[in-house]
């Protein structure tokens with residue numbers, strides 16, 4: 001308390017110390033400081049007596065309030081200047097909802113795991129099953145043996161290191177041929193949680209954030225195992241590392257790989273990284289080595305196209321005269337996705353006819369079935385649009 005008497009103090013913002021003010025260092029006593037926070041006339045004698053119990057309590061109370069206000073102001077300012085804040089809050093909300101939906105309880109997630117959890121898909125809510133995929137029976141059988149069985153019948157494989165599900169699976173082939181379908185159906189049939197990882201989730205972040213998020217991908221997958229981390233267009237994310245990579249991106253890639261290797265140390269761990277790409281040649285050898293199980297999902301053959309057409313049109317109103325073998329024959333070079341689009345167009349021709357034939361008196365009773373001529377017209381339309389896009393690509397390539 002002696003210090004209070006000896007020290008200078010601030011009153012109404014002025015240091016009072018007589019003529020010696022300039023010679024001594026400026027010491028500001030606590031009550032003096034408080035009088036700045038809450039200015040009022042304070043007499044000099046007030047500082048020479050010990051503080052009463054109530055004053056000490058009041059002082060602590062005011063300091064606590066002051067500290068809390070400062071803390072929350074700084075926190076609010078940091079949040080306000082963080083450009084990813086809104087995204088984080090949204091992701092958190094979505095993640096909480098999803099975790100509830102998939103019945104994950106008593107698993108504590110970090111802030112970063114929460115933002116990855118926003119990309120979770122529950123196997124129960126997934127609609128895609130093997131029966132939605134046509135013409136890829138061989139791939140499906142292989143996947144059942146190598147991936148699904150070891151997950152579903154874990155107890156049979158517990159003692160074997162050789163028969164554990166692979167830590168990396170690569171699906172490669174041209175666009176629209178069913179890679180994503182296969183990945184989703186695998187997760188569904190294996191009862192795995194599916195983390196649909198968009199590369200931008202990791203690469204668009206602040207310096208340092210992407211590494212924490214990469215770590216969160218794996219720690220979340222381990223917490224929720226059995227799980228599949230699916231990376232579509234994995235080439236855009238883990239392409240051959242080049243000197244033009246941003247330093248943070250290069251570090252994140254290196255970390256991603258080492259976390260991936262970490263899955264191997266616990267051979268009972270049921271986390272699989274599944275990647276899909278149209279450009280396997282762009283993946284570097286280090287990635288290929290981590291994905292020893294590879295499936296080529298190629299452009300469908302004539303028989304596969306027939307199977308896909310049968311599946312797409314299974315529940316549609318199709319004329320009995322329609323010959324799908326002929327349709328399959330005339331759609332060489334079409335992907336599964338092209339076939340679906342083409343059939344949709346054919347069905348739309350019937351809808352348009354129905355609408356244009358409608359008079360003021362009323363509508364026809366029903367939309368007519370899809371006929372062979374609708375399919376032929378739709379094939380021609382699709383061929384034109386495909387050749388236009390190919391020309392666009394060629395022009396683009398030659399311009400480069």
Ligand SMILES: Nc1ncnc2c1ncn2[C@@H]1O[C@H](COP(=O)(O)OP(=O)(O)OP(=O)(O)O)[C@@H](O)[C@H]1O
Pocket residue numbers: 132133134135136174175176177178179180181182232276277278308311335336337338340
């Ligand atoms: N084998 C198939 N059986 C049934 N439908 C298919 C098949 N292949 C493609 N499709 C249809 O095409 C759509 C696109 O397929 P998918 O997204 O799996 O292709 P992808 O190979 O992952 O393409 P991308 O490389 O462009 O991501 C599917 O939703 C489905 O309707």
